[in-house]
Amino acid sequence: DADVTQTPRNRITKTGKRIMLECSQTKGHDRMYWYRQDPGLGLRLIYYSFDVKDINKGEISDGYSVSRQAQAKFSLSLESAIPNQTALYFCATSDFGQEVETLYFGPGTRLLVL
Amino acid sequence: GQNIDQPTEMTATEGAIVQINCTYQTSGFNGLFWYQQHAGEAPTFLSYNVLDGLEEKGRFSSFLSRSKGYSYLLLKELQMKDSASYLCAVTDSNYQLIWGAGTKLIIKP
Numbered sequence: 001d002a003d004v005t006q007t008p009r010n011r012i013t014k015t016g017k018r019i020m021l022e023c024s025q026t027k028g029h030d031r032m033y034w035y036r037q038d039p040g041l042g043l044r045l046i047y048y049s050f051d052v053k054d055i056n057k058g059e060i061s062d063g064y065s066v067s068r069q070a071q072a073k074f075s076l077s078l079e080s081a082i083p084n085q086t087a088l089y090f091c092a093t094s095d096f097g098q099e100v101e102t103l104y105f106g107p108g109t110r111l112l113v114l
Numbered sequence: 115g116q117n118i119d120q121p122t123e124m125t126a127t128e129g130a131i132v133q134i135n136c137t138y139q140t141s142g143f144n145g146l147f148w149y150q151q152h153a154g155e156a157p158t159f160l161s162y163n164v165l166d167g168l169e170e171k172g173r174f175s176s177f178l179s180r181s182k183g184y185s186y187l188l189l190k191e192l193q194m195k196d197s198a199s200y201l202c203a204v205t206d207s208n209y210q211l212i213w214g215a216g217t218k219l220i221i222k223p
Contacts, residue, residue, distance in 0.1 A: 042118065042213030043157075043201070090156060102147070103211075105156035 003027045004106035006091050012112045013081050021076045021109050023091030031094045032074040033103070034058075034066060036087040043090070049074055050096075081113045116140045118214035120202050125220045126192055134187045134200050134217045142207020148176050148187045149201040151216065157201055161187070189219075197221045 004025045013019050023032065034046040045058030047066040055066060063085060065077045078085055091106040119137045126132040138146070145164040149157035163169055163178035163185060175188040187200055199216040206212055 040122075040215055042203075042215045043211075044213070045211070100145075100162045102159040102162070103149075103157070105158070107156055108154075 004091060004093055004104055006089075006106040006109050008109060009107065010110045012114065014114050015082055017081050019078050019081055019111075021078075021089055021091075021111070023074045023076070023106055025072050025091075025093045025104075025106075027093055027095070027104060028071070029093035029095045029104070030071060031096060032068065033092040033094070034064075034074070034076045035090045035092060036060070037090060037108075038087050046076065046089075078111075078113075081111075083113045086111060086113045116206060116212045118202055118204060118212055120200075120214040120217045122215070123218045123220065125222060126189075128192055128194060128221055128223050130192050131188065131190050132192060132219065134189070134202075134219065136185045136187070136202035136214055138183050138185075138202070138204045138212070138214075140183075140204050140206045140212055143180060144205040144207065144209055146176075146178055146185050146205075147203045147211070148174075148185075149203065151199045151201060153198070160200075192221050194221050194223070 007022045030051045033048045035043045044060050046064050048056050049068045067075050089109045092103040094101050094103050117139045148160040150160050151157040161176040168177045173190045178185045199218045201216045202214040203211050
């Protein structure tokens with residue numbers, strides 16, 4: 001079984017709709033992240049959480065919100081989707097206790113906003 | 115501003131060697147990562163450099179020069195499965211990861 005899972009894997013929605021992307025992990029990591037990836041651009045951080053009570057904005061948080069329901073779950077919401085939020089979204093986790101703190105990514109959610 | 119530069123695309127031949135360069139300008143430096151991303155898949159960790167020099171890991175090596183703001187990823191004995199995008203990322207003084215746009219590597223038989 002995958003250590004980091006994301007649902008849904010693909011989603012088509014319309015402008016103005018609220019949608020939620022979910023992420024679950026079985027790695028036992030405290031740190032979780034949401035990134036988006038667009039063609040020709042590097043991964044951009046939307047939000048991150050270092051533990052259940054900690055939520056931090058990343059470089060592109062406008063139009064997004066998150067919820068850390070448990071150590072294992074971190075969901076991303078688009079309150080009112082717009083076409084330029086069409087992108088590939090990745091959830092990731094990391095372990096602060098590792099000698100090298102690498103990111104472990106979920107399989108991604110491909111979102112299309114019409 | 116902070117910036118990571120990598121070539122957009124490179125082509126190489128199966129069995130050959132290829133070097134993918136990455137230059138960076140960031141506010142501080144706390145390490146450089148290379149990730150591999152196959153088309154339609156998630157990035158996976160390849161290597162990490164925090165001190166100058168070469169880190170070797172099987173067919174893959176990564177080099178860092180902090181004074182030049184420069185790194186490269188060297189792939190030897192290329193295989194078709196190495197066709198992927200290679201992402202360079204730098205941890206800045208605030209321990210935030212800054213990502214390059216990635217280099218798409220195409221391997222030809």
